Amino acid sequence: xxxxxxxxxxxxxxxxxxxxxxxxxxxxxxxxxxxxxxxxxxxxxxxxxxxxxxxxxxxxxxxxxxxxxxxxxxxxxxxxxxxxxxxxxxxxxxxxxxxxxxxxxxxxxxxxxxxxxxxxxxxxxxxxxxxxxxxxxxxxxxxxxxxxxxxxxxxxxxxxxxxxxxxxxxxxxxxxxxxxxxxxxxxxxxxxxxxxxxxxxxxxxxxxxxxxxxxxxxxxxxxxxxxxxxxxxxxxxxxxxxxxxxxxxxxxxxxxxxxxxxxxxxxxxxxxxxxxxxxxxxxxxxxxxxxxxxxxxxxxxxxxxxxxxxxxxxxxxxxxxxxxxxxxxxxxxxxxxxxxxxxxxxxxxxxxxxxxxxxxxxxxxxxxxxxxxxxxxxxxxxxxxxxxxxxxxxxxxxxxxxxxxxxxxxxxxxxxxxxxxxxxxxxxxxxxxxxxxxxxxxxxxxxxxxxxxxxxxxxxxxxxxxxxxxxxxxxxxxxxxxxxxxxxxxxxxxxxxxxxxxxxxxxxxxxxxxxxxxxxxxxxxxxxxxxxxxxxxxxxxxxxxxxxxxxxxxxxxxxxxxxxxxxxxxxxxxxxxxxxxxxxxxxxxxxxxxxxxxxxxxxxxxxx
Amino acid sequence: xxxxxxxxxxxxxxxxxxxxxxxxxxxxxxxxxxxxxxxxxxxxxxxxxxxxxxxxxxxxxxxxxxxxxxxxxxxxxxxxxxxxxxxxxxxxxxxxxxxxxxxxxxxxxxxxxxxxxxxxxxxxxxxxxxxxxxxxxxxxxxxxxxxxxxxxxxxxxxxxxxxxxxxxxxxxxxxxxxxxxxxxxxxxxxxxxxxxxxxxxxxxxxxxxxxxxxxxxxxxxxxxxxxxxxxxxxxxxxxxxxxxxxxxxxxxxxxxxxxxxxxxxxxxxxxxxxxxxxxxxxxxxxxxxxxxxxxxxxxxxxxxxxxxxxxxxxxxxxxxxxxxxxxxxxxxx
Numbered sequence: 001x002x003x004x005x006x007x008x009x010x011x012x013x014x015x016x017x018x019x020x021x022x023x024x025x026x027x028x029x030x031x032x033x034x035x036x037x038x039x040x041x042x043x044x045x046x047x048x049x050x051x052x053x054x055x056x057x058x059x060x061x062x063x064x065x066x067x068x069x070x071x072x073x074x075x076x077x078x079x080x081x082x083x084x085x086x087x088x089x090x091x092x093x094x095x096x097x098x099x100x101x102x103x104x105x106x107x108x109x110x111x112x113x114x115x116x117x118x119x120x121x122x123x124x125x126x127x128x129x130x131x132x133x134x135x136x137x138x139x140x141x142x143x144x145x146x147x148x149x150x151x152x153x154x155x156x157x158x159x160x161x162x163x164x165x166x167x168x169x170x171x172x173x174x175x176x177x178x179x180x181x182x183x184x185x186x187x188x189x190x191x192x193x194x195x196x197x198x199x200x201x202x203x204x205x206x207x208x209x210x211x212x213x214x215x216x217x218x219x220x221x222x223x224x225x226x227x228x229x230x231x232x233x234x235x236x237x238x239x240x241x242x243x244x245x246x247x248x249x250x251x252x253x254x255x256x257x258x259x260x261x262x263x264x265x266x267x268x269x270x271x272x273x274x275x276x277x278x279x280x281x282x283x284x285x286x287x288x289x290x291x292x293x294x295x296x297x298x299x300x301x302x303x304x305x306x307x308x309x310x311x312x313x314x315x316x317x318x319x320x321x322x323x324x325x326x327x328x329x330x331x332x333x334x335x336x337x338x339x340x341x342x343x344x345x346x347x348x349x350x351x352x353x354x355x356x357x358x359x360x361x362x363x364x365x366x367x368x369x370x371x372x373x374x375x376x377x378x379x380x381x382x383x384x385x386x387x388x389x390x391x392x393x394x395x396x397x398x399x400x401x402x403x404x405x406x407x408x409x410x411x412x413x414x415x416x417x418x419x420x421x422x423x424x425x426x427x428x429x430x431x432x433x434x435x436x437x438x439x440x441x442x443x444x445x446x447x448x449x450x451x452x453x454x455x456x457x458x459x460x461x462x463x464x465x466x467x468x469x470x471x472x473x474x475x476x477x478x479x480x481x482x483x484x485x486x487x488x489x490x491x492x493x494x495x496x497x498x499x500x501x502x503x504x505x506x507x508x509x510x511x512x513x514x515x516x517x518x519x520x521x522x523x524x525x526x527x528x529x530x531x532x533x534x535x536x537x538x539x540x541x542x543x544x545x546x547x548x549x550x551x552x553x554x555x556x557x558x559x560x561x562x563x564x565x566x567x568x569x570x571x572x573x574x575x576x577x578x579x580x581x582x583x584x585x586x587x588x589x590x591x592x593x594x595x596x597x598x599x600x601x602x603x604x605x606x607x608x
Numbered sequence: 609x610x611x612x613x614x615x616x617x618x619x620x621x622x623x624x625x626x627x628x629x630x631x632x633x634x635x636x637x638x639x640x641x642x643x644x645x646x647x648x649x650x651x652x653x654x655x656x657x658x659x660x661x662x663x664x665x666x667x668x669x670x671x672x673x674x675x676x677x678x679x680x681x682x683x684x685x686x687x688x689x690x691x692x693x694x695x696x697x698x699x700x701x702x703x704x705x706x707x708x709x710x711x712x713x714x715x716x717x718x719x720x721x722x723x724x725x726x727x728x729x730x731x732x733x734x735x736x737x738x739x740x741x742x743x744x745x746x747x748x749x750x751x752x753x754x755x756x757x758x759x760x761x762x763x764x765x766x767x768x769x770x771x772x773x774x775x776x777x778x779x780x781x782x783x784x785x786x787x788x789x790x791x792x793x794x795x796x797x798x799x800x801x802x803x804x805x806x807x808x809x810x811x812x813x814x815x816x817x818x819x820x821x822x823x824x825x826x827x828x829x830x831x832x833x834x835x836x837x838x839x840x841x842x843x844x845x846x847x848x849x850x851x852x853x854x855x856x857x858x859x860x861x862x863x864x865x866x867x868x869x870x871x872x873x874x875x876x877x878x879x880x881x882x883x884x885x886x887x888x889x890x891x892x893x894x895x896x897x898x899x900x901x902x903x904x905x906x907x908x909x910x911x912x913x914x915x916x917x918x919x920x921x922x923x924x925x926x927x928x929x930x931x932x933x934x935x936x937x938x939x940x941x
Contacts, residue, residue: 218941219938219941220941221937221940221941222940222941223940227940231936231937231940234933234936235926235929235933235936237924239699239919239920239922239924240695240698240699240919240920242695259936261911261912262932262936263922263929263932264913264917264919264922265919265922266698266699266908266911266912266913266919267911268694268695268698268907268911270691270724271720271721271723271724272720274688274691274720275691275694275720275721275724276691278684278688278691278692278694278695278721279691279692279694279695279698280695281692281695282682282691282692282693282694282695282696282697282698282699283695283696283698283699283919283920284695285682285692285695285696286695286696286699286700286703286918286919286920287699287700287920287921288699288700288919288920288922289924290695290699304685304688305688308684308685308688312682398937399937401926401930401933401934401937402926402930404926405926406924406925406926443700443920443921444659444660444662444680444696444700444703445657445659445660445700445702445703446659447657447659448659449659449680450658450659450661450678450679450680451678451679451680452680452681453674453680453681453682453683454681454682454683455682455683456683456684456685457683463681463683464625464626464675465626465675465683
């Protein structure tokens with residue numbers, strides 16, 4: 001695969017994220033497919049080390065490669081663990097012979113002040129990497145010539161543009177799109193300063209020259225996972241969103257705040273996740289397709305409402321952007337520790353559906369099914385995406401909303417209400433025991449129904465409280481036992497996808513942020529004659545036990561990579577499909593960082 | 609389907625649900641009777657379609673109220689009726705939302721939601737059957753239990769202060785704040801009706817005595833607890849206002865003050881707080897309508913949704929939206 005991976009190491013607040021985003025947009029306009037990640041972000045607003053990375057390739061990519069080609073070092077944190085708490089500096093991930101572009105300004109300014117790069121102190125590290133080191137006083141140049149210290153990031157872009165061959169106009173077009181007023185001209189000048197400096201110094205890296213071909217009419221998207229989910233929800237008909245800011249789910253809330261009103265919807269910024277989940281119930285009872293998104297501790301706060309949604313048979317939709325736990329855990333880092341809570345959380349037995357998206361296109365398209373299934377089966381329905389998908393940007397083919405089908409299940413129209421109840425004298429019952437096991441919903445306010453009674457207590461068909469054994473049993477059978485059977489047989493449940501060589505004896509099972517690394521690891525294994533296949537799970541509950549068992553049976557060894565010390569996915573597979581089985585081997589990453597293809601290959605040897 | 613007209617009005621029987629769950633003599637009977645009367649009046653006199661009325665409740669003796677009715681309703685978990693009501697009120701501002709809470713439900717476990725519902729000015733009415741105790745769990749002190757009250761959870765008498773819901777609601781900017789008593793039905797009906805027809809968040813706190821678990825020395829049994837309230841606890845707003853006029857304001861100020869308390873005046877919020885504090889000095893609680901202020905936009909208005917533009921009624925079909933969806937997606941390139 002042709003590609004280029006660039007890292008920006010700076011400090012929070014110094015514009016490194018913008019630097020990487022601009023590079024990503026420019027590389028995309030050069031014809032590349034990009035993956036861009038907030039690689040190292042601390043959960044605070046103080047000026048800690050931060051790292052952002054972009055990978056550009058000649059086909060869609062979903063993860064970083066093991067090593068990068070270019071490291072932009074905006075302060076010494078790129079090379080050393082300043083706080084000495086066990087941080088592994090980005091330089092360790094630079095490939096042998098890779099490029100280091102660093103700011104040689106003798107005294108850096110806030111927020112990098114005090115972290116100037118003194119080359120002699122890091123020379124050993126750079127020598128160990130046989131790095132091509134290009135230093136220029138970016139901060140000084142930016143301040144002296146542009147009066148804006150933070151424009152140094154664009155000077156660095158100028159150097160990179162020179163080295164890899166991105167024409168000015170490609171980048172300037174992006175400046176015009178992102179900035180307003182003076183900022184466009186300042187950045188244009190900064191770009192030129194960087195390019196001219198590199199040229200004057202004779203810096204060249206012919207092996208890094210881009211080989212992508214720009215597209216004449218580029219309709220591809222650049223999309224954040226959270227935005228894919230939010231846009232998918234709007235297209236699926238979500239018209240009420242309630243949420244509370246939490247990393248890594250906030251972009252869903254922000255997208256809804258920006259766009260939902262354009263479609264006659266409303267965003268409610270709730271006073272807590274507990275409130276948000278209950279707002280979702282209220283809006284769903286009112287007849288709106290409604291949703292929330294959260295993570296970790298916010299999700300724990302929602303468990304009461306989820307249980308209420310179960311017994312009231314409310315089609316509530318909850319997006320769980322998983323992160324590292326427990327407690328506050330690692331808010332800004334990768335993790336998949338909410339899996340068990342999503343499937344088993346909320347007190348009591350009730351029907352639920354849990355879907356998962358592993359890549360950005362699916363994060364958009366799968367939402368169609370999330371809402372249809374929620375309304376068809378009138379139960380809490382979840383979409384799991386992990387932090388890496390939620391907060392990374394991807395180039396993907398143009399999203400096409402035209403295929404979305406809206407099926408609202410047994411939600412009666414005013415005319416149906418008139419025909420069924422008003423004109424023939426039948427009485428509406430919210431929890432009617434019907435032949436197919438699903439009761440009718442109506443939109444409150446529909447003439448003819450003045451007894452829409454939704455109840456979190458055990459209830460009669462009419463919705464009124466009861467504790468009698470016969471009706472209790474009938475309601476549990478209808479609402480849970482029969483409902484899960486119906487759901488399990490529904491062809492709209494997203495089917496698992498199998499990748500790789502069908503006859504391989506080595507298998508992988510996973511979902512979410514393991515997707516890209518597994519696909520690439522399999523390619524590398526294949527290149528050395530080791531065939532493998534990968535079962536990508538898209539429905540996690542009801543668990544596709546038969547298919548998973550069949551897959552496991554067809555393999556000699558099955559690796560289960562996941563971001564959980566407790567091996568939650570492997571536990572689920574064993575509980576629902578295989579029982580304890582020695583040929584299932586966990587590959588667990590729970591340091592909050594992302595797997596790469598090499599990480600997987602290195603670990604399959606000693607996996608247990 | 610029944611349509612209700614002047615000739616064939618909605619009757620109490622039309623909106624009668626289950627038979628009562630409460631102890632004989634419970635104050636909640638009075639609230640229930642007033643509620644039915646208010647609903648009849650909304651439908652028969654004000655032309656509110658019965659199907660547009662939506663009742664909520666949580667957990668507690670108070671939460672049985674919707675069960676005793678026959679209207680659209682959501683009976684939820686403890687303290688959570690308000691956030692569910694908020695979701696419904698935003699999704700369909702055309703509905704008339706009445707939430708029935710108790711003092712534990714609304715002022716303890718649901719306090720977070722109450723405060724934000726007031727601040728957001730959700731267009732809904734919360735009727736709280738306030739009896740100072742947790743009846744359903746057999747008599748522990750609630751947040752409104754007065755200092756010194758002996759209950760199962762305060763065997764030596766309650767220490768510390770009680771929640772004063774009227775004070776909080778006024779301070780947080782409610783559109784309507786009032787308190788009724790369950791034994792004066794006509795006044796309660798009037799109060800509830802004014803609350804429901806007021807735009808914005810309305811709090812109607814109702815003293816609704818618990819005849820089983822609220823025990824006062826010298827007032828044992830179901831009749832006497834009412835006597836305790838009347839003799840020792842409530843202070844009618846007319847008397848409170850008179851007292852305030854006489855004792856707090858100067859002669860000069862008095863000359864410009866109306867003889868009757870005006871809940872709609874621009875000074876009502878401050879005067880209302882004044883009344884509450886003056887009554888507290890006497891160990892009493894004010895009853896009556898303290899505040900009506902429709903000057904603030906509702907949550908729905910702030911969200912640019914309305915009965916006509918209700919998210920729950922939006923056309924979400926693909927053909928109606930496809931061009932707009934394409935435009936939305938094209939922004940991300």
